[in-house]
Amino acid sequence: xxxxYIALLxxxxxxxxxxxxxTIVWMTGAVVQPLITMIVWMNIRxxxxxxxxxxxxxxxxxxxxxxxxxxxxxxxxIRHGTFSTxxxxxxxxxxxxIAENIVYKGLFLVVLVPFWAVLALFVPVLRLDVxxxxxxxFLPALVLGMMLRFLFSYTCGLLGFWITKVTAVYSMMEVVSxxxxxxxxxxSMLPPVLQQWSIFLPFxxxxxxPIDILTGAANRADIAFGFLVASVWVMLLIVALCLxxxxxxxxxxxxxx
Amino acid sequence: xxxxxxxxxxFFRACFVEELEYRxxxxxxxxxxxxxxxxxILTVKIFFYQTDQLGGWTYADxxxxxxxxxTLRGLIDFALRPNMPRLLEHIRKGTLxxxxxKPVDSMFYVSFRHLMFWRLIDVLLGxxxxxxxLVQQHYMPSLLDVAMFVISIGSSFVLIYALWMMLMTxxxxxxxxxxxxxIFDSFFETARFPSGMYRGWLRIILTYVLPAAVITNMPALxxxxxxxxxxxxxxxxxxxxxxxLSHRFWRFALRSYTSASS
Numbered sequence: 001x002x003x004x005y006i007a008l009l010x011x012x013x014x015x016x017x018x019x020x021x022x023t024i025v026w027m028t029g030a031v032v033q034p035l036i037t038m039i040v041w042m043n044i045r046x047x048x049x050x051x052x053x054x055x056x057x058x059x060x061x062x063x064x065x066x067x068x069x070x071x072x073x074x075x076x077x078i079r080h081g082t083f084s085t086x087x088x089x090x091x092x093x094x095x096x097x098i099a100e101n102i103v104y105k106g107l108f109l110v111v112l113v114p115f116w117a118v119l120a121l122f123v124p125v126l127r128l129d130v131x132x133x134x135x136x137x138f139l140p141a142l143v144l145g146m147m148l149r150f151l152f153s154y155t156c157g158l159l160g161f162w163i164t165k166v167t168a169v170y171s172m173m174e175v176v177s178x179x180x181x182x183x184x185x186x187x188s189m190l191p192p193v194l195q196q197w198s199i200f201l202p203f204x205x206x207x208x209x210p211i212d213i214l215t216g217a218a219n220r221a222d223i224a225f226g227f228l229v230a231s232v233w234v235m236l237l238i239v240a241l242c243l244x245x246x247x248x249x250x251x252x253x254x255x256x257x
Numbered sequence: 258x259x260x261x262x263x264x265x266x267x268f269f270r271a272c273f274v275e276e277l278e279y280r281x282x283x284x285x286x287x288x289x290x291x292x293x294x295x296x297x298i299l300t301v302k303i304f305f306y307q308t309d310q311l312g313g314w315t316y317a318d319x320x321x322x323x324x325x326x327x328t329l330r331g332l333i334d335f336a337l338r339p340n341m342p343r344l345l346e347h348i349r350k351g352t353l354x355x356x357x358x359k360p361v362d363s364m365f366y367v368s369f370r371h372l373m374f375w376r377l378i379d380v381l382l383g384x385x386x387x388x389x390x391l392v393q394q395h396y397m398p399s400l401l402d403v404a405m406f407v408i409s410i411g412s413s414f415v416l417i418y419a420l421w422m423m424l425m426t427x428x429x430x431x432x433x434x435x436x437x438x439x440i441f442d443s444f445f446e447t448a449r450f451p452s453g454m455y456r457g458w459l460r461i462i463l464t465y466v467l468p469a470a471v472i473t474n475m476p477a478l479x480x481x482x483x484x485x486x487x488x489x490x491x492x493x494x495x496x497x498x499x500x501x502l503s504h505r506f507w508r509f510a511l512r513s514y515t516s517a518s519s
Binding site: 026028029032033036039040041043044045165168172175178179184185189190191194 | 285289292293296299300303304306307308311312439440442443446447449450454455459
């Protein structure tokens with residue numbers, strides 16, 4: 001398995017190098033909306049400007065690190081019938097997607113961390129003032145976020161065996177998650193009803209939860225409960241993925257190819 | 258001018274016939290448009306849950322602004338967005354030759370040949386939100402307000418067209434695989450909120466260099482009766498100037514066009 005993964009990673013790494021410029025250009029496109037939202041909040045609460053700067057910079061980082069594009073890929077491959085070539089291989093297709101995610105997120109990390117460090121030189125708020133425990137909790141929360149978003153996107157992609165407009169459905173979910181994941185506002189700024197929803201739905205754990213740990217907005221009980229809910233969702237999504245995969249293979253008609 | 262209007266009507270008819278082939282898409286497009294505007298209103302509501310003014314604008318004002326934003330975006334998606342990526346394709350494949358040999362202005366042809374009708378739903382929804390905002394504000398715009406609104410939204414559209422066209426024209430020199438429309442999208446996204454929200458150098462850039470803030474703010478202010486003859490006249494002048502500039506740029510770029518195919 002390890003040898004297989006090394007081969008996969010190397011392959012995906014070479015693939016990525018071919019598109020690295022496009023990837024970095026795309027990354028800049030994902031920055032504008034959080035920045036505008038940040039400016040809105042700085043206008044609403046001028047006294048908390050610094051906190052919002054930190055929150056939204058962390059948001060850009062976490063959002064990039066957890067981003068998932070598998071639904072678009074799967075949708076295209078299933079519709080065009082090229083997915084069949086993956087099914088024939090002796091390794092579950094999900095491993096290709098996982099390898100791709102690891103490689104791209106490595107690239108994001110290599111770009112974003114130095115960028116943050118340089119920015120912190122000029123913007124004092126961004127100098128990390130966190131305890132070791134916070135950092136120790138942040139990293140697993142970030143990994144959980146990556147897993148959740150990846151599994152969610154992949155599971156949705158598998159629905160492509162049945163419906164053709166799966167990306168449209170996914171885009172709608174993304175928009176719903178704008179509110180519940182903490183992208184429009186930190187959890188504490190939301191109306192109480194939305195706060196309640198976001199605690200039990202998976203979206204918050206994809207983006208907002210790691211940030212709340214970093215900013216100290218979540219207390220001990222919140223964090224413990226959060227990890228619990230997130231883990232339950234990961235397990236649920238894994239089960240759903242397996243079931244959909246089995247049923248989908250029977251359904252697959254391999255158009256074209 | 259009359260000739261170009263006739264040609265545009267012909268494009269309109271051709272695209273309409275094309276669109277009728279995909280009638281089943283209509284319902285899902287309608288749903289997604291409604292969903293989109295609903296989410297946008299909800300976002301504004303979330304912000305106003307914590308405050309009662311944003312950059313000096315009240316909730317109802319911001320709704321009118323949002324309506325203007327949606328209307329303008331609908332117009333852009335209707336007429337401009339389907340065409341701009343195609344220009345890259347034409348340059349890359351050398352099919353621009355066919356357009357250049359036609360007896361019409363080539364910039365006009367590449368800009369308006371393809372239209373996406375269902376995007377007009379967004380225009381209607383945008384107008385609906387404007388109406389709702391005005392009712393919330395208890396303000397009945399006078400005929401003059403509406404005239405000012407039409408003039409300023411028209412010049413905003415022309416300005417956007419000219420800026421985007423200039424961005425795309427650079428592809429004669431730099432042939433890219435992906436189109437740059439997302440750069441435009443990011444820029445346009447700043448127009449969603451009152452310009453009074455931005456401060457310092459950002460405000461100067463968004464007012465004078467990339468006037469994203471102005472293009473939606475001015476029509477919204479016009480409808481709310483807070484128009485100003487001088488600024489409206491200036492905006493019309495600027496839009497005209499940029500249209501002229503983009504046309505000159507296009508002509509200049511055509512000189513360095515060396516057909517790709519043989």
